[in-house]
Amino acid sequence: MPLQRVHFAEEVPEVFRASLQAIRRELDVPAEFPAEVVAAAIKAAKNPRLPELDRTDLDFVTIDPPDSMDLDQALHIERNGTGFTVHYAIADVAAFVQPGDPIDVEARRRGETLYAPDKRTPLHPPELSEGAASLLPDQVSPALLWTIAVDSSGEGTDVVCQRALVKSRAKLNYAGVQKDLDAGIAPESLQLLREVGKLREQRELERGGVNLPIPDQEVVTSNHGWGLEFRAPLPVEGWNAQISLLTGMAAAQLMMNGKIGILRTLPESHDDLRRKLENTAKALGLTWPANTSYAEFIHGLDPKVPAHAAMLAACTVLFRGAGYTAFAGVVPEQPEHAAMKAEYAHVTAPLRRLVDRWTLEICVALSAGAEVPGWVRQSMDEIPKTMDEADRRAHAYERSIVSMVEAGLVADEIGALFDGVITDVDEREKTRGIVALSTLAIEGRVTAPTPLPLGQSVRVKLVEADIAQRSVAFELVS
Template structure:
C-alpha cells in the first residue's frame, strides 16, 4: 500500500483549498446541516429507545473498518460448524431510531446517503445516531439485526436466520491491522476463518460467472490539516470481508423475492457490442482473451502492475453500466439479477450510511417471521429507486469534484514540471495541430489521474509536462514531452 502525500504548506494555498472544498457543499446543494426539528426527533428516539428482548451478547463480535471510522454498520463472528461454518453478522438497528413517516425519515430521504468529503463527513443521520447510539461501537450494548448463516464445506449457504437482538462488539479492528496480522501469522482463528471463508466465497462467485472491477481507488484524505490523494488497490482482507456482505445481500434478495416484496440492486448484463469493443481493446493492448473465457474470469487474470493491463481494467467500466434499484410488490420484474454478482442482490448491510438498507432490513425481518409487510412500508418502496439514483449522481459528482479540487491546488505551483505517468486511454493529435483528442493518464507520483494532450497509445509509460492547473476551474492538463 502506497500513499502519495501532498503537503499544502504555503498558508495562502491551504486557505484557498479549504474555501474551495467548503464551496462544493453549496455548489452541489448538499444538505450540510440538520434542521432543529430533525435533531430533536433524533434525541427523542434515542431517549425512548428500548433494547430488544433477545440477548445475543455472548457472541464475540468484532467490527472491521477503516481505522478512522466511527459509523460502524456491521459486526461479525465466524466459527467452524462440523464440515462447514457458522457466520453471525450483526447490522446496526437503524430502523429502531427512524420512525417511518417521521421528520427524520423525511430528512434521510432527501439525503440518500452519507457524503464523504476531504474536509468533513456529511452524515445521512444525525451523528448522535450514526456515530454513537446506533453505531456498533466496541464494549457497548447495541440493538442489531443479527443474521445467522450456516455454510457448507464449500462456503455455500444452507440455512439463514434473522432476528433483532442485543449484541456487544468486543473490538474495533482496522483493515490494515487485520491484514498485517494475517500476513504475519499472528491472526486469531476467527480472522483466519475470514480469509478461509472469503476465498471460498470468491470461488463460488467465479463459478456463478460473477465479475468485479479492480481499479485502484482514488480518494482524498485529510490528516492534521494536510490533504493527500490516496490511490490503492483494496487489501485482500477487504475483499474477504466484502464477501460476507455480498452473501448477506444475496440472501436478503432471496428472502424478498420469495415474499414478492422488497427492493433489489439490479444491473443488466453487458451488451454484446460492448463486449466486442472490449475484446478489440484487449487485442490492441496485447492481452489475450480466449473466446470461451467469461469476462469476469478475464478481468481476474489481469495484472494491474502492467500498465497495459491497468489501462484495460479502466476500459472495462463499459461493461458495468446500468446499475439501479428495482422495487418488488407482487408480480416479479423480468430481470432480478445484478449481473456483476451473477445473482439477485440487495443493499442491506450499511443502514447508517445508505437509505435503502433500512427498508430492506425491515422487509426481510417481516418476511422471515411470516408477517405481512405493512402497507405504509410497501408504499415507500417504489419511491426509493429514484431517490437513490439521484443521490448517487450527486455524490459521484461532488466526490469527483473534491478530488479535482485537491489535485488542482496541489499542482498549481508546479506548472512546467515534468512527471512520469501511465496512459489509461490513448490520445491523438493531427500533424497541423487543428484536431486533437485528450487521453487520460495516471501519474506515478503524486497519485493524480488527469487528461493529457499529444499522441500516445493507452497503457504505456510516458513523460509529461504540466501545462495547466487551476483551482477555480478544478482543471489540470498535461502534455506528452516532445509532442
C-alpha cells in the same frame, strides 16, 4: 458504482479548500443537521425499540478503518460440521427512526453518507450514527441478526434474519486483523473469516462475478511537488466484503421467494465500454487477452501495483448504470446485477445508506413469515428514485474531487509533454476525446486538428490544469 476515495497524507492544503467548498455548493451537499433533527436524534437515542431476543452471548467484533465510528456491521463465524455458520449483525436504524419523523425526513433528503478529504457528510446525526445506533464495542445494541449457513464450498444454504440484541466485544481495524492473521494469532472467528472469504472469492470467480478491490488514493507532498499514491486494500478487506456480498445475495433470494423487495440491478455492459477499458489498459501498459472476460482480467490485477491500481479505479465504470428495482407481487424480468452475476440487494449499511432500512424491514418480515410493514409497502416505490438521485450526487462529488486533485497534480506543468493512449473519441466531433496518461493515473480532455486515433499511443501537450474548474486538457502533438 464503487467510489474512489481520495485522502491527503497531511492536512488538506489551502489551495484545495475553496474548491471543495465550491463543489459542495454546486451539488447542494447538506450542511449541518437542522436543530429539530438533532433534538429528535437525542430523544431517539434514549428510547430505542428493543427486541426480545438476546444474542449478546455471541462474540461479535467490528472491522473498519481506524477512524470509523459509524459501525454498521459486526461479525462472528463458527464452524458447523464441514461448513460454517455466519452470524452478521447489522445496525437496526428502524429501532430509532420512525417513518415521517424529523430524522426520517432529513435522511430521505440526504440519501447516503458523502465523503470528502476534509469532511464527512453523514446520513444520520452523529448522536445515532456514531452513538446509540452504531455497533460500538461493549454497547448492547439492537440489530438485524443474519444467521447464514454456508457449506464447505462457500455456498450459502440457509438464512434467517431476526431482530436481536447484540454486543460487540472489540472495534478492530483492517491492518490489525491482517497482522494477527499473518502472525497466526487471530481468534478462530477471524481465521474462519479468511477461510470463508477465500471460498466466496472462488465462487465469485467461477460464476464470472466482479468485486472491485478499489484502492484509496492518497495525495502526498515532496520536494518535487504533489504526488498521488494508491493504497492497496488488504486481503482481509476483500474477505470482509465477501460476507457483506453473501448477505446481500441471501437478502435478494428472500425477496424473490417472497415476491416483494428492492434489488440492486445492473444491465449487461456494452462492447464500447470494453473497448474503452482495453484502451485504458493499453495506456497503463497492461495486456488484456482477447478471450479474457472482465472477471478473469480483474481478478488477475494486483492492487499493490500502481498501474493495476489505476486500472481497477478505471473499471468502476463497469458498475455505471446500476440502480434499484422495487417490486411487489411479480419478480422483475431482469433481477440480476450483471457485474456480480447474481441477484443482490443492499442490506448491510443502514447507517450510511437510506435504502437499507427498507430492505432490512422486508427481509426480517419475510424471514419470519410475517407481513411487510405498511409504511414500507407504501413508500418502497419512491426509494429507487431517492437513491438514484443520491447516487448521482455521490458519484458527481467523487468525480469532482478526483478531477480537482488531478488538476492540482499537474497545475505547474502547463506546456509539458506526456505519453498516453486515446481511450475515447466523441462520436459527433472526432477531433475531441479522452486521453489516459501512461505515467500518471490521470485522464483528461484532448483535442486535435484531425480525427483522434482511438486506442493508439500518442504524445500530448498539457494546455490546461485548473483546480477551481477541476479541469485538465491536452492537445495532440503526435
